[in-house]
Amino acid sequence: MPPAPDYRLDATAETVHYDWNRDRTPVLTVESGDIIEVECRDAADGQLPRDATPENVLALDFQGHALTGPVAIAGTDPGDTLAVDVLDLEHHGVGWTYAYPSEREQGLLPEAFADAAVHTWALDGDVGHFVEGIEVPLHPFPGVLGVAPAEPGPHATVPPRCVGGNLDIKHLTAGSTLYLPVEVAGGLFSVGDCHAAQGDGEVCVTAIEAPMTVRLRLRLVDRAVDGPVFETDGPFEPAGGGRTVATSGVAPDQHQATREAVSELVELVHDEYGISRAEAYLLCSVAADLKVNEVVNENVVVSAYLSRALFD
Amino acid sequence: MPPAPDYRLDATAETVHYDWNRDRTPVLTVESGDIIEVECRDAADGQLPRDATPENVLALDFQGHALTGPVAIAGTDPGDTLAVDVLDLEHHGVGWTYAYPSEREQGLLPEAFADAAVHTWALDGDVGHFVEGIEVPLHPFPGVLGVAPAEPGPHATVPPRCVGGNLDIKHLTAGSTLYLPVEVAGGLFSVGDCHAAQGDGEVCVTAIEAPMTVRLRLRLVDRAVDGPVFETDGPFEPAGGGRTVATSGVAPDQHQATREAVSELVELVHDEYGISRAEAYLLCSVAADLKVNEVVNENVVVSAYLSRALFD
Numbered sequence: 083m084p085p086a087p088d089y090r091l092d093a094t095a096e097t098v099h100y101d102w103n104r105d106r107t108p109v110l111t112v113e114s115g116d117i118i119e120v121e122c123r124d125a126a127d128g129q130l131p132r133d134a135t136p137e138n139v140l141a142l143d144f145q146g147h148a149l150t151g152p153v154a155i156a157g158t159d160p161g162d163t164l165a166v167d168v169l170d171l172e173h174h175g176v177g178w179t180y181a182y183p184s185e186r187e188q189g190l191l192p193e194a195f196a197d198a199a200v201h202t203w204a205l206d207g208d209v210g211h212f213v214e215g216i217e218v219p220l221h222p223f224p225g226v227l228g229v230a231p232a233e234p235g236p237h238a239t240v241p242p243r244c245v246g247g248n249l250d251i252k253h254l255t256a257g258s259t260l261y262l263p264v265e266v267a268g269g270l271f272s273v274g275d276c277h278a279a280q281g282d283g284e285v286c287v288t289a290i291e292a293p294m295t296v297r298l299r300l301r302l303v304d305r306a307v308d309g310p311v312f313e314t315d316g317p318f319e320p321a322g323g324g325r326t327v328a329t330s331g332v333a334p335d336q337h338q339a340t341r342e343a344v345s346e347l348v349e350l351v352h353d354e355y356g357i358s359r360a361e362a363y364l365l366c367s368v369a370a371d372l373k374v375n376e377v378v379n380e381n382v383v384v385s386a387y388l389s390r391a392l393f394d
Numbered sequence: 395m396p397p398a399p400d401y402r403l404d405a406t407a408e409t410v411h412y413d414w415n416r417d418r419t420p421v422l423t424v425e426s427g428d429i430i431e432v433e434c435r436d437a438a439d440g441q442l443p444r445d446a447t448p449e450n451v452l453a454l455d456f457q458g459h460a461l462t463g464p465v466a467i468a469g470t471d472p473g474d475t476l477a478v479d480v481l482d483l484e485h486h487g488v489g490w491t492y493a494y495p496s497e498r499e500q501g502l503l504p505e506a507f508a509d510a511a512v513h514t515w516a517l518d519g520d521v522g523h524f525v526e527g528i529e530v531p532l533h534p535f536p537g538v539l540g541v542a543p544a545e546p547g548p549h550a551t552v553p554p555r556c557v558g559g560n561l562d563i564k565h566l567t568a569g570s571t572l573y574l575p576v577e578v579a580g581g582l583f584s585v586g587d588c589h590a591a592q593g594d595g596e597v598c599v600t601a602i603e604a605p606m607t608v609r610l611r612l613r614l615v616d617r618a619v620d621g622p623v624f625e626t627d628g629p630f631e632p633a634g635g636g637r638t639v640a641t642s643g644v645a646p647d648q649h650q651a652t653r654e655a656v657s658e659l660v661e662l663v664h665d666e667y668g669i670s671r672a673e674a675y676l677l678c679s680v681a682a683d684l685k686v687n688e689v690v691n692e693n694v695v696v697s698a699y700l701s702r703a704l705f706d
Binding site: 188189190240241242243244248249250251252253282283284285286287308309310311312313314315316318319320324325326327328329330331332335336337340342346350371372373374375376377378379380381382383384385387390 | 500501502552553554555556560561562563564565594595596597598599620621622623624625626627628630631632636637638639640641642643644647648649652654658662683684685686687688689690691692693694695696697699702
């Protein structure tokens with residue numbers, strides 16, 4: 083158990099917001115070194131029911147990730163560096179993974195999946211239940227951790243930035259520390275979009291999207307950073323570990339190589355394990371890792387990795 | 395110890411070649427399931443001395459990777475799939491990591507490093523010695539494993555292709571299996587460019603380039619692949635494992651995000667550990683991992699990971 087928090091932030095109409103804005107009034111001011119316990123809604127702000135259908139996905143009104151904050155750190159100025167120690171995350175037993183239909187042009191392979199798809203996960207301790215016979219180990223982390231950009235006005239939550247935000251780095255698990263450059267007085271830190279498990283790339287555009295309680299320590303540190311820097315113990319193995327199958331995309335363009343790798347992995351999982359292509363796409367978004375194998379030899383190689391242990 | 399090989403190929407004027415060509419006469423024909431032991435020169439064909447200097451790097455006459463082969467597999471036709479079981483690799487105690495000067499436009503960050511640089515590694519069992527206090531664990535694999543492309547004429551060895559070649563996938567260690575689509579009769583398999591250790595991306599353009607003896611099993615399998623597919627047990631942790639520091643590039647373009655991540659990691663290693671930027675660049679090329687964290691949210695996030703255990 084981490085130390086008791088100094089402050090708790092509930093997710094309420096006052097604390098939940100859907101964009102970044104340097105002019106948003108902080109809902110809490112803490113001292114450097116304080117621990118906060120933050121209630122985070124799921125990214126879609128509780129709009130999906132427990133037995134979600136593709137129609138529920140089509141009906142989603144996504145204004146931006148539901149973030150909790152902002153928290154000011156007393157005495158923080160532009161040019162400072164904020165360290166965020168991720169101490170602990172607790173899910174609430176449920177999560178969702180979904181993909182939008184082709185015409186929404188979301189995800190890595192929008193043209194390959196005509197229809198919306200969704201899976202509601204029962205989360206049980208450190209395991210999530212997918213279709214019959216497939217369970218995914220959970221490694222929860224906040225998809226969004228960030229401070230307010232210097233530029234005035236509202237900023238969408240979707241693009242990650244050098245001040246953090248929607249980084250979706252699956253290694254920002256409990257025990258890790260993220261360093262972010264501060265651009266505005268007080269920093270104005272917000273958090274949300276918790277993922278119970280995610281593959282690298284979050285390829286179908288969602289992970290296991292889950293409401294959670296997050297405990298974090300916010301510290302000012304004497305260390306300059308230009309963008310996100312972090313320390314982590316992993317996990318580095320693809321979810322499930324052990325024997326892993328991988329497909330490689332080979333192309334002059336890194337994005338194209340990534341698309342090919344994931345596309346081939348979806349086909350392989352569909353062929354070998356008999357789940358639908360849409361199910362395989364959701365599963366890759368939650369459990370597959372992406373590595374840049376080779377980036378200096380004209381054609382780039384990017385591979386997508388999936389543990390065979392998921393299917394044991 | 396793997397089973398005894400059925401055949402051995404020495405690296406000689408007859409077996410070593412520097413391009414891919416469907417019209418090259420095979421130096422050996424094996425049956426599916428046979429094990430071959432192959433002597434591989436280092437990629438630069440033995441041109442670097444034991445105490446290499448930047449002048450030696452500038453004087454390199456690189457015509458292509460020195461590959462050994464080609465080996466025909468009896469009864470193989472276009473459309474077949476060749477499985478290559480990587481059974482074992484033995485280094486010969488020495489290896490080289492080098493970077494070219496800016497004007498050669500090689501590597502991921504050519505503009506950042508004006509001068510040629512080189513390190514000769516003493517390889518000792520499963521450890522390589524870098525500068526004082528820094529040792530890198532070895533995980534040897536062949537950088538080039540491939541079959542001949544269908545298109546007639548010579549093809550450069552540098553770009554990887556869907557038929558394999560210069561894949562530089564660091565997970566193709568002993569115990570792994572690579573599946574490749576066959577495009578010409580007999581397949582015409584060649585191997586070389588062995589790396590005693592490599593980071594993802596091989597960012598400075600070389601790994602620990604080392605002559606090695608490689609044992610492989612070549613098998614035809616009843617499984618269609620369009621490009622490289624492989625099975626591996628890793629290693630998935632960045633070389634050294636444990637607590638790992640990472641820097642994130644955040645940019646609309648995946649290649650740019652990768653460049654930013656590696657550039658920041660080089661600076662961090664230089665600042666924190668006091669080795670030169672050029673040394674840090676070579677070390678990242680040998681020991682840092684690259685992951686595509688997020689690829690569906692307008693800006694892409696790619697991070698470069700380096701184990702702090704390297705410096706213990």
